[in-house]
Amino acid sequence: MIEREVTIRNRAGLHTRPAATLVKLAAKFKSDFMINKDGFEINGKSIIGVMTLAAEQGSTLLLRFNGPDEQEAAAAIQELFDKAFDEPL
Amino acid sequence: MSPDRNQEEIVFRGIAASPGIAVGPAYLFQKHVPVINEKTVDPEGLEAEILRLRSALDRSRRELSKIYDFAKQKLGEHQAKIFEAQLMILEDSVLFDSIDSRIRNERKNVEFIVHDEIEKYRKVMVAASDEYTRERALDVEDVRNRILRNLQEEKLISKLEGAPVIVSQSLAAADALILSRNTILAYVTEVGGVTSHSALLARALKIPAVVGLRHLIASVRNGDRMAVDGYSGVVVVNPTAATVDEILRKQTRYKEFEGKLAGLRDLPAETPDGRRVELTANVELSEELEFIKIQGADGIGLYRSESMLLGGEVFPSEEEQYEEYRIFADTMYPKRVVIRTFDIGGDKIMGSQTTRESNPFLGWRGIRVMLDRPELFLEQVRAILRASERKNISMMFPMISNIKELRKARQLVQDAKGQLRARGVAYDEKIRIGIMIEVPAAAVIVEDLAKEVDFVSIGTNDLIQYLLAVDRGNDVVSDLYQEFHPAVVRFLRRIIDRSKESDIPVAMCGEMAGDPLATILLLGLGLDEFSVVPAAIPEIKKIIRSVKYRDAKKIAKKALSMITEDELKKYLTGVMKEYELGVE
Numbered sequence: 001m002i003e004r005e006v007t008i009r010n011r012a013g014l015h016t017r018p019a020a021t022l023v024k025l026a027a028k029f030k031s032d033f034m035i036n037k038d039g040f041e042i043n044g045k046s047i048i049g050v051m052t053l054a055a056e057q058g059s060t061l062l063l064r065f066n067g068p069d070e071q072e073a074a075a076a077i078q079e080l081f082d083k084a085f086d087e088p089l
Numbered sequence: 090m091s092p093d094r095n096q097e098e099i100v101f102r103g104i105a106a107s108p109g110i111a112v113g114p115a116y117l118f119q120k121h122v123p124v125i126n127e128k129t130v131d132p133e134g135l136e137a138e139i140l141r142l143r144s145a146l147d148r149s150r151r152e153l154s155k156i157y158d159f160a161k162q163k164l165g166e167h168q169a170k171i172f173e174a175q176l177m178i179l180e181d182s183v184l185f186d187s188i189d190s191r192i193r194n195e196r197k198n199v200e201f202i203v204h205d206e207i208e209k210y211r212k213v214m215v216a217a218s219d220e221y222t223r224e225r226a227l228d229v230e231d232v233r234n235r236i237l238r239n240l241q242e243e244k245l246i247s248k249l250e251g252a253p254v255i256v257s258q259s260l261a262a263a264d265a266l267i268l269s270r271n272t273i274l275a276y277v278t279e280v281g282g283v284t285s286h287s288a289l290l291a292r293a294l295k296i297p298a299v300v301g302l303r304h305l306i307a308s309v310r311n312g313d314r315m316a317v318d319g320y321s322g323v324v325v326v327n328p329t330a331a332t333v334d335e336i337l338r339k340q341t342r343y344k345e346f347e348g349k350l351a352g353l354r355d356l357p358a359e360t361p362d363g364r365r366v367e368l369t370a371n372v373e374l375s376e377e378l379e380f381i382k383i384q385g386a387d388g389i390g391l392y393r394s395e396s397m398l399l400g401g402e403v404f405p406s407e408e409e410q411y412e413e414y415r416i417f418a419d420t421m422y423p424k425r426v427v428i429r430t431f432d433i434g435g436d437k438i439m440g441s442q443t444t445r446e447s448n449p450f451l452g453w454r455g456i457r458v459m460l461d462r463p464e465l466f467l468e469q470v471r472a473i474l475r476a477s478e479r480k481n482i483s484m485m486f487p488m489i490s491n492i493k494e495l496r497k498a499r500q501l502v503q504d505a506k507g508q509l510r511a512r513g514v515a516y517d518e519k520i521r522i523g524i525m526i527e528v529p530a531a532a533v534i535v536e537d538l539a540k541e542v543d544f545v546s547i548g549t550n551d552l553i554q555y556l557l558a559v560d561r562g563n564d565v566v567s568d569l570y571q572e573f574h575p576a577v578v579r580f581l582r583r584i585i586d587r588s589k590e591s592d593i594p595v596a597m598c599g600e601m602a603g604d605p606l607a608t609i610l611l612l613g614l615g616l617d618e619f620s621v622v623p624a625a626i627p628e629i630k631k632i633i634r635s636v637k638y639r640d641a642k643k644i645a646k647k648a649l650s651m652i653t654e655d656e657l658k659k660y661l662t663g664v665m666k667e668y669e670l671g672v673e
Binding site for chain 2: 011012013015016020023027040043045046047048049051052054056088
């Protein structure tokens, strides 16, 4: 299992568009992908789950990857957060 | 129906949101709220339950795709995005895998499990601290109800019998859109304002609408006859034959009147003695532009750019804004378009990070918000500047209350110009910059402000509320909101006279500019531009073309000497009669 801590950098936060990008990317990997925000955990492959996170700019999320391709999944998803979903900061 | 209901008509007064007159049967449109019963399913029936869910999801997906396409076509890509999120939820395999396995394990009916499972998420979202997530809870609720309705194999109400008057508590954009594919006589709702999304839509679709009709639904049953006057905001339930006659006569008069006015389209808004004023339109959506051109407007006197934020979930980027502004510039060219920078409350951009304001009208809004978030302001200003390439765009700042704000905003415009120059992008170097006069303080120092702007535009709705200390949305005091309060009239004279000392044009874009009773007075006070709702343009033009400027000045002078609103209104009504103006 791999854990990664990421911060929401884009101005609008984890609203529907980045949530959709995130969920679609996660679906490409076999590994389980969970997102934990302030102790509240959801499945990162579920759009309705990600929508409940209310992750605004500046919030910190703990990502957990578990499965055969967890390395690749973690790297790809970390990159998405790092580039702030290609959205305005 | 009890006999006395047949005899007694009930009159409601609301806010006229889209002009026109209609008489027809009521159709009570209600949000579908499914009734959910928990049932146990036999093991051999479980797969059938799951199949039922699959076909309900298919139907829901087809419905939503249609709504999404229709919204894109009627409202544009940006505003249609609200329906995209709902479509994605229907595809959420984590959600539906867990629903499938709960049906199998708990042996419960699919309605119960779908409701229960989605409710878990909805509850979390409703409790969220940010407004954005709480609003998305409505999307989740909507999509859940759509699935449940399809499970119960009820049809989406999209085809209506005959041509009804839609009566509803409020009208979601999706519902208004879907219903508008039928022949709708009118929309009447209990809540909503003139700028609510359904009101905008009604105007774009040219369907009469009245909003803000409190306690209406309790008095209406399906099929009740309704008389709707979208000009005055009056709605009558079970009207008497005499009332129907009267309202239909009014409709005929309006039609004849509009027929006569249509001949004015290509004539200028000019008095018989040669005083030419500008008659322009207030606009929210680009969909309205064709109608505005047909109405013979001299341009756009107020484009409320914040309507871009309605329904859209993300603050539009510079590029998205530019594309929208460009549509306005190109469609209206060579006529002028005044783009007002975002006039929004702070909650629009900050979500839960703002503390709730106990007095938002006196709080963080308009230019105050934008100056505190200069990066957003610069983005908008760059988008406006880029759209100004053909030199028919002006820029206007809302809620200015002191010189410092104006200077700061102008400095940011300079910065934005520098950024565009560095990028090698074309724009109008001499773009005209104006301000709204809507805070009384700005009216008091307007002679100083006028030296630093190219034009001013009086926003009467807010100015009157601030000047008279009356919230017109507050039923208890709304009677005190008086357009013709002598203080208002004298204040207007001051704003117009003092601005003209600097030789700049004075416009008005508040509701008063489109009130026929005020036209001669405003003309006489020296107003240079009337920016009005598109539907009012022909009538205001007719009045301007009927009264000599010389006489209007005398009338204004007399009006200024009056000391009560009643006296003023009576006088102006008398003047209108003398000139045989108005519909009556």
